[in-house]
Amino acid sequence: MTSAAVSIERRPAPPTPKANPIFGTARRFRRAPLGYMQELVSEFGPAIHYRFFLNLWGYIFVHPQHNEHILQDNHKNYTKLPHPIFQILLPLAGKGLLTNDGQSWLRQRRLLQPAFHRKQINGFGQMMTAATEKRLNRWARAARAGEVVAFDQEMMELTLEIVGRTLFNMDLTNAAHKVGDAFSELNELIIAQATTPFSLYTMRIPFWPSTRKMAHDIRALDRLIYAMIAQRRQADSPGDDLMGTLLSAGDEETGIGMDEKQVRDELITLMIAGHETTALLLTWLFYRIGKHPDVEAQLHDEVDRILNGRLPTIEDIPKLVYTRQVVDETLRLYPPAYAISRAGHEADVIGGYATSPNAIITLSPYITHRLPEFWPQPQEFDPQRFTLTNSADRPRFAYLPFGGGPRQCIGNSFSLTESVLVTATIAQRFRLRSPAAYIAELSPQVTLRPKGGMPLLIEARSA
Numbered sequence: 001m002t003s004a005a006v007s008i009e010r011r012p013a014p015p016t017p018k019a020n021p022i023f024g025t026a027r028r029f030r031r032a033p034l035g036y037m038q039e040l041v042s043e044f045g046p047a048i049h050y051r052f053f054l055n056l057w058g059y060i061f062v063h064p065q066h067n068e069h070i071l072q073d074n075h076k077n078y079t080k081l082p083h084p085i086f087q088i089l090l091p092l093a094g095k096g097l098l099t100n101d102g103q104s105w106l107r108q109r110r111l112l113q114p115a116f117h118r119k120q121i122n123g124f125g126q127m128m129t130a131a132t133e134k135r136l137n138r139w140a141r142a143a144r145a146g147e148v149v150a151f152d153q154e155m156m157e158l159t160l161e162i163v164g165r166t167l168f169n170m171d172l173t174n175a176a177h178k179v180g181d182a183f184s185e186l187n188e189l190i191i192a193q194a195t196t197p198f199s200l201y202t203m204r205i206p207f208w209p210s211t212r213k214m215a216h217d218i219r220a221l222d223r224l225i226y227a228m229i230a231q232r233r234q235a236d237s238p239g240d241d242l243m244g245t246l247l248s249a250g251d252e253e254t255g256i257g258m259d260e261k262q263v264r265d266e267l268i269t270l271m272i273a274g275h276e277t278t279a280l281l282l283t284w285l286f287y288r289i290g291k292h293p294d295v296e297a298q299l300h301d302e303v304d305r306i307l308n309g310r311l312p313t314i315e316d317i318p319k320l321v322y323t324r325q326v327v328d329e330t331l332r333l334y335p336p337a338y339a340i341s342r343a344g345h346e347a348d349v350i351g352g353y354a355t356s357p358n359a360i361i362t363l364s365p366y367i368t369h370r371l372p373e374f375w376p377q378p379q380e381f382d383p384q385r386f387t388l389t390n391s392a393d394r395p396r397f398a399y400l401p402f403g404g405g406p407r408q409c410i411g412n413s414f415s416l417t418e419s420v421l422v423t424a425t426i427a428q429r430f431r432l433r434s435p436a437a438y439i440a441e442l443s444p445q446v447t448l449r450p451k452g453g454m455p456l457l458i459e460a461r462s463a
């Protein structure tokens with residue numbers, strides 16, 4: 001027996017909430033996946049071992065040390081598959097970067113990484129602000145008419161357009177509604193399945209209602225993606241954007257190109273991961289600053305002083321310090337990826353607690369970002385938490401909106417650049433306000449959406 005095995009045996013398992021021996025906690029998770037996790041952490045602490053259903057068990061870990069151990073120090077023991085959420089995502093995302101593992105993931109990550117280097121992203125700045133400005137010109141009319149807009153939809157369309165133009169050199173504006181609707185439905189279906197016992201079986205039954213619905217939505221997206229690929233294959237050269245990289249890539253050993261399905265999986269993954277998350281961040285940001293006149297005034301002061309009425313550029317980003325702090329604070333309170341899942345393989349010791357082999361593990365940036373030990377008065381929206389001085393002593397894994405370790409988000413610089421530029425461009429011209437009596441509620445699906453959408457009223461600042 002190894003010394004590691006001995007030390008595991010001597011460690012306690014994390015506390016376990018009482019649960020019905022048959023139905024476990026499944027119903028509670030299905031009703032409120034995030035709310036129930038929060039309840040468990042407040043009652044039992046940062047490590048929990050719970051019965052999900054019958055003899056299916058899971059762990060929740062939320063302390064920064066736990067996050068660091070799972071995502072970085074011992075990451076080889078924690079993969080995406082066969083975690084149920086990734087199995088449920090497979091029909092949609094296939095072997096794209098988000099759901100892939102092992103050597104195949106590493107090869108694809110190395111191939112895609114250069115497209116996300118800072119130098120590349122810097123070249124996207126102008127496209128990001130131009131797409132935003134075009135939309136703002138339409139908003140000017142809505143502002144004059146005192147109209148409420150579906151702000152979450154506006155942001156989804158904008159970020160999809162930006163991903164399309166920057167990574168695939170494609171105009172996705174006409175497809176935005178179709179893509180948006182399909183993603184929204186899939187988002188709900190996936191989380192409903194992930195919190196349903198037996199979903200791994202029912203998803204294999206083609207005529208099961210949720211399986212059929214999901215297959216229908218995926219077929220609609222596939223038609224769009226395969227048409228994009230076909231159009232590019234007919235062009236004289238594959239192009240020097242990310243789609244071009246995928247189409248011209250050959251395997252290092254065999255020299256054989258990537259098959260159509262792998263290209264499709266990467267494109268669909270980047271479309272989903274690359275627009276939905278940033279759109280939600282921007283949605284929550286403008287909702288929240290509309291409620292904090294002091295934060296809004298400081299943001300306006302900075303963008304007016306630095307930009308003096310012109311559009312922001314990449315060179316302005318280091319000077320838009322407060323704007324970035326507002327982005328960081330929004331990501332703290334509303335991390336679009338509010339939960340991160342892993343399948344543990346070997347037994348392990350995490351923060352002093354023993355875990356069993358083949359463990360199903362959930363981390364939650366949303367809950368970690370509210371631990372009072374690291375975030376005093378955690379519910380308050382305070383961008384000053386992210387000044388250099390105030391961030392200096394915080395453990396790295398107390399803040400993980402983009403995950404961490406080797407599987408950390410490939411698009412984090414892309415997204416932060418986009419968020420600062422879009423925020424500054426909008427804040428220069430408009431204020432957004434919630435209509436009277438509207439209170440945003442969370443709808444935790446695969447991402448953290450606002451329940452029923454986010455209606456906001458547009459006001460021109462110059463008015």
Ligand code: HEM
Pocket residue numbers: 097098099109163269270273274275277278281335336337340341400401402403404406407408409410411412414415
């Ligand atoms: C606010 C914006 C974003 C947030 C909060 C976010 C969050 C995350 C998180 C938490 C992960 C790690 C998931 C895990 O460990 O299981 C991740 C992975 C990933 N993200 Fe993002 N993301 C954002 C924007 C983007 C953008 C703009 C892109 C692409 C254009 C992107 C593409 C990806 C991809 C491909 C992965 C998988 C990386 C891998 O496993 O190698 N994300 N993201």
